[in-house]
Amino acid sequence: MKNEGKRYALAIDSRKCINCKACVVACRAENHVPLGHSRNWINEEHRGSWPKLFASFEPEQCHHCANPSCVRVCPTGASYQRADGIVMINEDECIGCRYCIVACPYGARFFREDTGVVEKCTLCAHRVDRGEAPACVETCPSKARIFGDLFDENGPLQQVLSTREHRVSKPQTGNSPQIYYLF
Amino acid sequence: MSEATIPRRAFFHIAAAGAVATQIGCGRRPNTAGQRYEVATACESCPNKCSVIAVVEGGMIRKLNPNPRNPKSRGMLCARGNAGILQAYDPNRLKQPMIREGKRGEGKWRNASWEEAFDYAAGKLAAIKEKYGPQGVVWSSTESFAEIFFKNLGLAYGTPNIVRHPTLCLASVNLAYSMTFGTVPSFDLQNANYVIMAGANRFESFITPDTMDLIESTMNRKARLICLDPRFTVTAAKADTWFPIKPGTDMAFILAMLHVIIGEGRYDKAFLDTYSTGFDKLQAHVIQYTPEWAEKQTEIPASEIVRIAREFSDAAPRAVFYAGRRSSWYQNDFQMRRAQAILNAVVGNWDKQGGMVPNGKMPLGELLFLPWDDPQAPRVDELDKNFPLAAKGDGAYLKLRENVLAGTPYPVKGWMISKQDPFNALPDQSKTLRMMEQMDFIGVIDIQMSDTAWYADVVFPESTYLERTDPIEMLPGIWPAVVMRQQVIKPLHNTKPCLDIVQGLAKRLNLSQYFDYTIEQWNEAAAKEMPIEMPLEYLKKHGVYASPDPPRYGATLQPEHRFVTKSGKIELFSERLQEAGHDPLPVYHAPEQPPAGRFRLVLGRKAFFTHANNTTNPWLLDFQKENRLWMHPQSAKPTGIADGDLVEVTSSVGSVRLRVKVAEEIRPDCVHMLHGFGKRSPWLKRAGEGGADAAILETAWDRVSGNAALHETFVQVRKVGVPS
Secondary structure (H helix, E strand, O other), X not given: OOOOOOOEEEEEOHHXXXXXXXXXXXXXXXXXXXXXXXXXXXXXEEEEEOOEEEEXXXXXXXXXXXXXXXXXXXXXXXXXXXXXXXXXXXXXXXXXXOHHHHHOOXXXXXXXXXXXXEEOOOOOHHHHOOOOOOHHHHHOOOOOEEEEEOOOOOOHHHHHHHHOOEEOOOHHHOOOOOEEEEO | OOHHHOOHHHHHHHHHHHHHHHHHHHOOOOOOOOOEEEEEEEOOOOOOOOEEEEEEEOOEEEEEEEOOXXXXXXXOOOHHHHHOHHHHOOOOEOOOOEEEOOOOOOOOEEEOOHHHHHHHHHHHHHHHHHHHOHHHEEEEEOOOOOHHHHHHHHHHHOOOOEEOHHHHOOHHHHHHHHHHHOOOOEEOOOOOOEEEEEOOOOOOOOOOHHHHHHHHHHHHOOOEEEEEOOEOOHHHHHOOEEEOOOOOOHHHHHHHHHHHHHHOOOOOHHHHHHHEEOHHHHHHHHHHOOHHHXXXXXXXXXHHHHHHHHHHHHHOOOEEEOOOOOOOOOOOHHHHHHHHHHXXXXXXXXXXXXXXXXXXXOOOOOOOOOOOOOOOOOOOOOHHXXXXXOOOOOOOHHHHHHHHHHOOOOOOOEEEEEOOOHHHHOOOHHHHHHHHHOXXXXXXXXXXXXXXXXXXXXXXXXXXXXXXXXXXXXEOEOOOEEEOOOOOOOOOOOOEOHHHHHHHHXXXXXXXXXXXXXXXXXXXXHHOOOOOOOHHHHHHHHOEEEOOOOOOOOOOOOOOOOOOOOOOOEEOOOHHHHHOOOOOOOOOOOOOOOOOOOEEEEEEOOOOOOOOOOOOOHHHHOOOOEOOEEEOHHHHHHHOOOOOOEEEEXXXXXXXXXXXXXXXXXXXXXXXXXXXXXXXXXXXXXXXXXXXXXXXXXXXXXXXXXXXXXXXXXXXXXXXXXXX
16 A cells, blocks of 8 residues: 555644745645635634734645544445545545544534535645645744654654653544644 | 727627636636646746745646745745736737727727737837937836847837836935945844834735744744834734834934934944944934934834834844835835834844845856947936935936926837736826827837736737746745746737747848747856856746755855945935935824825825726625725714715825725824726736726926836825615
8 A cells, every 4th residue: 555654744843834825825726725715724712902912823724634524424435545644535435425524523524515525635635646745834934834754763853852842732532633733 | 998999809708718717716627637736936926036836737737836945935836926826817918919990099909910019019119219218118017037139129129218216115225225225235134133124014015935034933933023104004903012103204213213222322323334434423413313302203202212112122133124025105205114124234144144134146148149339318307416316227217207298308109018008007107197198109119908008009918927938037035035027828819928929020020130049048147147057948937046055144244345335335424315305314294194184195005906007806806896995983073974985085186986994903194096097098907907007196306316206196085875
């Protein structure tokens, strides 16, 4: 199988995110995502009152879970996971039942009215297979996203995960999400 | 104006191109048949010239990727840069020359051939020259690679009235640093340990390499960031300390920092002794500016000013007070930027790693062409009299408009405009409209029917940056580079690059001898001085050439180095300013405050949009569909204004309507709206809703540089509707 022995994942340093949306537009261009939908987005949090104010930004997309609930509920096998961990949708097998949209704890999937199938972040698998980084990772002006192979001990991802504290979002779901948010 | 005023043929073209746009924007499986190729080129979504690699499949641009070879932009491409594809595939862009048929602004156009458009425009320009002299035409443009061709046409035509963008932007900062150091330096944010940003919103308003460097420094290297801004911006949110400073009082903060640093002996004495002049006078001058005094002006506690001053000088030379980009704020803007420059000088951060660094350059050759005669007439903005220290070639935009409207010192009846939208870029639209109305001829070169183009007589459609090759350009900086913008796809419509338009006009104005070259010849001549083999081939392949050597610091730190100032030293005290009748050291004057019931209008930018551009780009507009008036709850509540209400914002020159965003993130004495909304041109009807700041901004300028002063307007806010 393709990319056996690899496990792709993302680390995100939200402190570096400035909510500039370059990732959202890069994804839209790369993956022809129609307006009204996005495969990635930035969660904003605004707190406090004048003049004690706080704002934080957290990029999010499909977490490419190790134990993906979307794949489990898919009745046709259209949702599947590659050996390298990337969760994909085979558009030809998707019947648009949208069970997976409900099953995803992160709201990462959406239904496209024009095509009748469900869509989400593929970690730009087509780019990754060419040896390139996902479009959102490559374009990010503040380099808030770090993409890599978890099995590569000396790779950029392991380097940052072994030296920085991190967490995952909603670990209680049992999905074992693979976006690591750095503290 | 309604859609019905657009000629039927124009509609047909819009509809046809709409199909293309759908394919690019929304198609599930784009046509990927055909060759896939990549072109290394340069972005033009903003003036920053980041390097990009365009991926073309099946004849269409599929994606724009960052080009990591550029030492400035490295691996970044912002939202605008990514959305640049839609510039080429915009169904509402200009697709062929057009000549106005009805009244100005009525929207009656007829499509014309290039020959017809050239003949018509050249005829008008020749007639104005005959009647009023070449000084009867203003030639205005904004920075771009090809601006030189357009500007040269104006010079060859013989007008002294070239007016460029700096006095709507950063003329005051450029002049202030030039008067102090003899040059405008870069700020080494990549290596700085302490950065003060006053009003510069580098994490939100403008995403450039400085943004990358600063986020890396602050988040990974724990550099300290201090932010002064009347709004809680993204930069404020990321800063270690944010002070919601009272608008217009930045100079008080800086002078008090100087008071502390000099008073406590925290300045770099050895550096100042060797490289500067006027320290004694500065020392005596800042005694009056105590932190306690500054607290009353700025509303920043004195103890905090002392703390910042100490931390700043402790971190020096890796400490910078960042100059800012758009410095068109107040009538004393030049003097405030001078105070910054002096503060930077005093801690000795000049030409040091993590400090302020004079820009490195790389050699470029020049194509030789016939020289034209210098213009006979003086400038209509009387720059020598009004702003004798200002950059001669850029003009002073607002003073120019005043004099054109007054008809002094002579009549100006023609206006050639390239890549600029004065209707939105200049404060007070009613004045700009009057200036346009009194013209015998207005010609506009643009890629879209801007509000200015809408009021023009002839519109020349330029090819977008993805469809043309531009002159190669050297980007000065700490790490200089040469970049090239080259054609990615053939023009989709009947458009031309700037040089072809200039040549078409030059031929009919009998000025062809000055433009007898091709873009290839121009670029060959420019590239031949580059220190590599086959330089043009290299640029065509890689899009950018950067020196293989990393930046070096300290080249000017030789005792015999002569700064390009009168004294040859860094001028803390400026005799030239004194001779010109200005304060030789920055003197603080408290800004006028809004009377009860009025608010100061403070402007800002969001990096989805560049000035008044990109607000028709659907991928960007998706993030911000309208501009709202930011109002603090304390200010909104007493007048019964709630979030989402429609309000009328009125100044002494006009009013606009837009909806309110009730926000904690702004000082109660200010309101804020984003620039670039509220367009008039029906061709821009996809643009976001809201109001145009230019309709209510009053005319004011910095006294020394002539830079527009855009934060001097007080407005009233009246509720006119509730959210629907």
